[in-house]
Amino acid sequence: xxxxxxxxxxxxxxxxxxxxxxxxxxxxxxxxxxxxxxxxxxxxxxxxxxxxxxxxxxxxxxxxxxxxxxxxxxxxxxxxxxxxxxxxxxxxxxxxxxxxxxxxxxxxxxxxxxxxxxxxxxxxxxxxxxxxxxxxxxxxxxxxxxxxxxxxxxxxxxxxxxxxxxxxxxxxxxxxxxxxxxxxxxxxxxxxxxxxxxxxxxxxxxxxxxxxxxxxxxxxxxxxxxxxxxxxxxxxxxxxxxxxxxxxxxxxxxxxxxxxxxxxxxxxxxxxxxxxxxxxxxxxxxxxxxxxxxxxxxxxxxxxxxxxxxxxxxxxxxxxxxxxxxxxxxxxxxxxxxxxxxxxxxxxxxxxxxxxxxxxxxxxxxxxxxxxxxxxxxxxxxxxxxxxxxx
Amino acid sequence: xxxxxxxxxxxxxxxxxxxxxxxxxxxxxxxxxxxxxxxxxxxxxxxxxxxxxxxxxxxxxxxxxxxxxxxxxxxxxxxxxxxxxxxxxxxxxxxxxxxxxxxxxxxxxxxxxxxxxxxxxxxxxxxxxxxxxxxxxxxxxxxxxxxxxxxxxxxxxxxxxxxxxxxxxxxxxxxxxxxxxxxxxxxxxxxxxxxxxxxxxxxxxxxxxxxxxxxxxxxxxxxxxxxxxxxxxxxxxxxxxxxxxx
Numbered sequence: 001x002x003x004x005x006x007x008x009x010x011x012x013x014x015x016x017x018x019x020x021x022x023x024x025x026x027x028x029x030x031x032x033x034x035x036x037x038x039x040x041x042x043x044x045x046x047x048x049x050x051x052x053x054x055x056x057x058x059x060x061x062x063x064x065x066x067x068x069x070x071x072x073x074x075x076x077x078x079x080x081x082x083x084x085x086x087x088x089x090x091x092x093x094x095x096x097x098x099x100x101x102x103x104x105x106x107x108x109x110x111x112x113x114x115x116x117x118x119x120x121x122x123x124x125x126x127x128x129x130x131x132x133x134x135x136x137x138x139x140x141x142x143x144x145x146x147x148x149x150x151x152x153x154x155x156x157x158x159x160x161x162x163x164x165x166x167x168x169x170x171x172x173x174x175x176x177x178x179x180x181x182x183x184x185x186x187x188x189x190x191x192x193x194x195x196x197x198x199x200x201x202x203x204x205x206x207x208x209x210x211x212x213x214x215x216x217x218x219x220x221x222x223x224x225x226x227x228x229x230x231x232x233x234x235x236x237x238x239x240x241x242x243x244x245x246x247x248x249x250x251x252x253x254x255x256x257x258x259x260x261x262x263x264x265x266x267x268x269x270x271x272x273x274x275x276x277x278x279x280x281x282x283x284x285x286x287x288x289x290x291x292x293x294x295x296x297x298x299x300x301x302x303x304x305x306x307x308x309x310x311x312x313x314x315x316x317x318x319x320x321x322x323x324x325x326x327x328x329x330x331x332x333x334x335x336x337x338x339x340x341x342x343x344x345x346x347x348x349x350x351x352x353x354x355x356x357x358x359x360x361x362x363x364x365x366x367x368x369x370x371x372x373x374x375x376x377x378x379x380x381x382x383x384x385x386x387x388x389x390x391x
Numbered sequence: 392x393x394x395x396x397x398x399x400x401x402x403x404x405x406x407x408x409x410x411x412x413x414x415x416x417x418x419x420x421x422x423x424x425x426x427x428x429x430x431x432x433x434x435x436x437x438x439x440x441x442x443x444x445x446x447x448x449x450x451x452x453x454x455x456x457x458x459x460x461x462x463x464x465x466x467x468x469x470x471x472x473x474x475x476x477x478x479x480x481x482x483x484x485x486x487x488x489x490x491x492x493x494x495x496x497x498x499x500x501x502x503x504x505x506x507x508x509x510x511x512x513x514x515x516x517x518x519x520x521x522x523x524x525x526x527x528x529x530x531x532x533x534x535x536x537x538x539x540x541x542x543x544x545x546x547x548x549x550x551x552x553x554x555x556x557x558x559x560x561x562x563x564x565x566x567x568x569x570x571x572x573x574x575x576x577x578x579x580x581x582x583x584x585x586x587x588x589x590x591x592x593x594x595x596x597x598x599x600x601x602x603x604x605x606x607x608x609x610x611x612x613x614x615x616x617x618x619x620x621x622x623x624x625x626x627x628x629x630x631x632x633x634x635x636x637x
Contacts (some may be wrong), residue, residue, distance in 0.1 A: 070498065101500070106607020159605045161579065163500060166548045170574040171605065 005200055006299040010307070013268070017304070022263045022315075024308035025366065027257035029316035032357050033252045033323070034348065035348030036244055043237040043348050045340040046232065051124045054182040054235045056216040059083050059227040064097070066186075069112065072097050073163075075209030076208045082227035083212050089219050093120040093208030096199045101161040102174075102192065104150035112191050113162060115199020123214045125187065138198060140174040143188025147179045160192070165204040172202070184340055186369050239340060258361070258372050261308075262368040269372040271303050280376055294373045299370020305362040323347055341343025414525045417539060420564040421557075422518040426595050429454045433464075434618040438506045439610035448503055456516040457528040457629045469504065473635050474513075481510055484635040491635050506605040506612040507580065511551045522547055523555070528559075537561040538568075552579065563587050578604045591621045 006338050010017050012270075050056075064075035076096060079087065086092035096115040101108055118130035127139065133139040138160065142152065152158060161171040174192065182188055200206050220229060273280070283293055327344030412420070429452075436447045448464040459476040463469040472488035481494045494501075499510040509546035519525075530539050538558040545553040553574050559564035565587065571580040581604055586597035595616070602611035628634065 084455075099500075101605075103605045105606070106609075107604070107607075108606055142577075161573070161605060164574065168545075168549065168553050168574055169579055171577040171579060172573075222616070309552050330604050 002296050002299055005244055005259060006296055006303055010300050010303050016073045017307075020261070020268055020304050021134035021307045021311050022301065023218070023264050026313035027254070027261045028308055028312045028357065028361050029320070031254050031255055031345060032349070033316075033320060033355065034254070035353050035357065036320075036349045037328075037345060037349065038250070038322070039353065040346050040348040042236075042240060042243055044342050044346070045243075046236050048183045048342075049186075049239070050216075050232055050342050052182055052187060052230060053123055053212060054230075055122045056218050057231045058235070059212045059221075060230055061210050062226045062228055066097075069099050069110075070114075072099050072210070075081055075210045076165075076203075076205050078207050079209055080221075080223055080227055082221035083225075083227065084213055086218065087212065091122075092214035093117050094196065094212045095124055096196060096205060096208060097210040098162055098199070098203055098204065100160050100162040100170055100192070102150070103161070103366040104152050105158070106155070106245070109150065110190070111175075112159075113160065113191050113199065114191060115196040115203075115335065116193055122213060125193075126178055126180050126183070127193070129180075133175070135179055135180065136175045136177065138172055138174040138194055138202075139177040139324065141178050141180060141193040142176055143185075143191065144179055144181050145185065145188040145299050146191060146202040147176070149189070149294055152176050152179075157168060162202065164202065168357050169201060186340075201280060242366065258364055262364055265301050266306050266368040266372060267364055269297065270295065270342065271367055272300070273372055273375055277379075277384045277386075279384075280379060281381050284379075284381035284384060285321070289375045290379075293376050294370075297373035297376060298366065298370045301373070301380070302362070302366045304369070305358075308365075309358060320349065322348075324349055413593045414527050414541070415520060417518045417527075417541065417564065418525050418543075421566060422520055424563070424565055424595065425515060426456060426516065427453075427593075427621040428517060429623055429625050430619060431622050431623055431625065434521070435613075435615045435617065436504070436506060437613040437615065438504065439612065440505070441608065444610075445505070452625050453516075454625055454630070456517075456518070459513075459526070460629050462632070463529075475515070475630060475635055477630060477632075477634065481528050482632065482635060485541060489636070491632070507606075507609065508612060509551075509600045512580075512601070513516055515551060519543060522550055528556075533558065540565075551602075560587075562630070565594055565596060571604070590619055595619060 006295075013390045021304040055306075060081075061075040061077060063071050067073045076098075078084075079094060083092065085092055094118065097113075098113045100113040102111045103109075116125070116127050116130075118127045120127055120255050129141055134139060142150070147153065150158070157173050157175045160169055160174045164170055174194070179187075187193075196209075199207060280293055286289070290295075326345055329343065329344050330341065405519070431450070431452050433450050436443045436449065444467070445514070446467050447466065448463060450462050452460040457478050459474075461474040463472040473484040475482045475484075483490050484491045485496060494510050502509055503513060510632065522545060524546045526542045526544070528542050530537055532538070538560055539556045541559055543555045543557060552571040554572040554576070556570045556572070558568040559565065560567050565584060566582075567584055569582045570578055571582070573579050581602045583600045584596035584598065586596055586600040587594050589595075596618045599614040599616075600611050601607050601614070618636075
C-alpha cells in the first residue's frame with residue numbers, strides 16, 4: 001500500500017524525480033566504474049606478474065632484496081637440495097642476479113644483469129631467443145624500455161663490466177639478440193638478461209643462483225634451507241600499495257558525486273514536506289499514524305536509489321559492458337613509470353563490488369530521505385490541513 | 392739468419408738492462424717512489440666531461456697504505472666533504488647532509504665525484520710487489536727515454552685488476568704509463584704520469600691522468616699535485632672518525 005502511494009507520488013513529480021535519479025545513477029555508475037578500474041588494474045598486475053615473473057612463487061636467497069642492489073653481491077649460493085630437485089624436474093628455474101656497468105654507445109650506465117636458463121618455459125619471457133648464438137660471446141636479451149633508454153637495437157654490441165665473486169673486474173662484449181615487449185617493467189627497466197651458464201662462468205659462481213621461480217601448482221618444499229619462500233601475494237604487494245595510495249583521490253570524487261545526489265534528494269524531500277502539508281494532514285486525519293507518514297516520505301526518497309539502480313542499468317549498462325569487454329586504451333605507456341599497466345585497461349565488475357556499491361548508495365539515499373521526513377512527526381494534523389508546515 | 396741475430400740482440404739488450412736490477416727490484420723501487428711512510432699533499436682533480444670540466448681541490452694526509460684523510464677545499468659544492476680510509480673501510484662525510492656514510496661493497500665501484508677513478512682505485516694502495524708477479528716483456532724508447540715494459544699478473548685473489556702492463560722509466564723508476572686489464576684481458580683503464588720532479592730524494596710525478604677506456608671519447612681525469620711533503624709526522628687523531636664532522 002505504502003509502496004504504491006510512494007511510487008505514484010514519485011512518478012508524479014516527473015522532472016524533479018528524473019533529475020534526482022539521473023544524478024544518483026551517474027554517481028552509481030562512476031563509483032562502480034572507478035572501483036572496477038582499480039580492481040582491473042590489480043588483477044592485471046597480478047596476472048602479468050604471475051605470467052611473466054613469479055609463476056607459482058619463488059624461493060629467494062636470504063640476502064636477496066630486489067629493492068636494494070647492494071645486496072646482490074652476497075645474494076648467491078648453491079640451491080637447497082629439494083629446490084634443486086624441482087629445477088632438475090623442470091618444475092622450476094634458477095636466476096643469478098648481479099650488478100653490472102654497461103657502456104651502450106660509449107656511455108656508462110648501471111644495470112642489473114640476470115642469468116636465466118634459455119630453455120625455461122615456466123614464465124612468459126622470450127628466453128629462447130638466447131639460444132643458438134655460438135658465434136656471439138655474450139647474447140643479451142633486453143626489454144623495449146631498456147632498448148629505448150640505451151638506444152640499443154638488435155645486433156648492437158656494447159661493453160659490459162662486472163665484478164666476479166672474487167671482486168675482480170671483468171668485461172666483455174654483449175650483443176643484443178632480441179628486444180622483448182613486456183608489460184612487466186621489472187623485467188625491462190635497467191635489466192639485461194643473459195644465459196644462466198654464461199652468467200655463472202662470468203661471475204665465477206658455478207652452480208649458484210639468487211632466486212628460483214617455480215611453476216603454478218608446485219607444493220612447497222620441506223627442505224628449503226635458509227632460502228625464503230615468496231608467494232604471489234607477497235610479490236604483488238608493491239602494486240597493491242600503489243593502487244591503495246591512489247584510491248583516496250578517487251574516493252574524494254565519489255564523495256562529491258554522492259553529496260550532489262544526496263543534496264538533490266534532500267532538497268526534494270524538504271520541498272515535498274513544505275508543499276504537501278495538506279496531503280500530510282489529510283493522511284493523518286483519515287487515520288494514518290505519524291510513523292507511517294514518515295515511512296511513506298522516507299520510502300519515496302529511498303525509491304530514488306532503486307530507480308537510480310535501474311537507470312544505471314539502462315543508461316550506463318551498455319557503457320560498462322563495452323569497457324568490460326573491450327577495455328579502455330591508455331594514452332601513455334605506464335611501464336616506463338614503473339607500473340604494470342595494460343595498454344588497454346579492462347575494468348573488472350565483481351558481484352561483491354556491485355552489491356557493496358548498491359548498499360552504499362541506498363543507505364545514503366535513505367538517510368537523506370529520512371532526515372527531512374522526521375519533521376512530519378512534529379506536525380499537528382490541524383496545522384497540516386491548513387497548509388502550515390512544521391518549523 | 393738476420394732474424395736470429397735480431398732475436399739474439401734483443402735478448403742481450405733485455406738482460407743487459409735488467410742485469411743490474413732484477414724484475415722484483417724494479418717493482419720495489421717503483422713502490423718506494425710512489426709510497427712513503429707518510430705524506431701530506433695538496434692537489435687538484437680536473438674531471439673532463441663531454442661538455443665541460445670541473446676542478447676539485449683537496450688536501451690529503453696519508454700514512455702508509457692503510458690510512459688516508461682527504462678534505463675537499465673547492466669548488467663550493469664539494470667544500471667540506473671529507474673521505475677517511477682506514478684499512479679496507481672508507482667513510483665519506485658530506486656537510487650538506489651532515490651525515491657520515493660508509494662506502495662498501497658495490498659502492499666502491501662507483502666513480503669518485505664523477506671522475507674516471509673509482510673508490511676501489513683509490514683504496515688499492517698496497518705495494519705492487521705484494522700483489523703481482525711481474526714479467527719483463529721488453530723495453531722501448533719513448534721521447535728519448537728508455538722504458539721497461541712490465542707485465543704484472545695478480546698473485547693474490549680479490550684484486551680489481553688481475554693484470555696490468557706498465558711502462559717503467561729506467562731512470563725515474565716510475566710507471567709512466569699503465570694499462571689496467573679485466574680478467575678477460577679487456578683493457579679497462581689507463582693511467583699516465585708526467586712532470587716528474589725530485590722531491591725529498593725521490594722522483595715523483597706532478598700530474599697523473601686516469602682514463603676509463605670503456606667510455607667512448609673520454610678525455611679522462613687529471614690529478615695535479617701542487618704540493619707534496621713526505622715522511623712527516625701525522626698524529627693518529629687525524630684519522631679519527633670523530634674528525635669527520637668537525
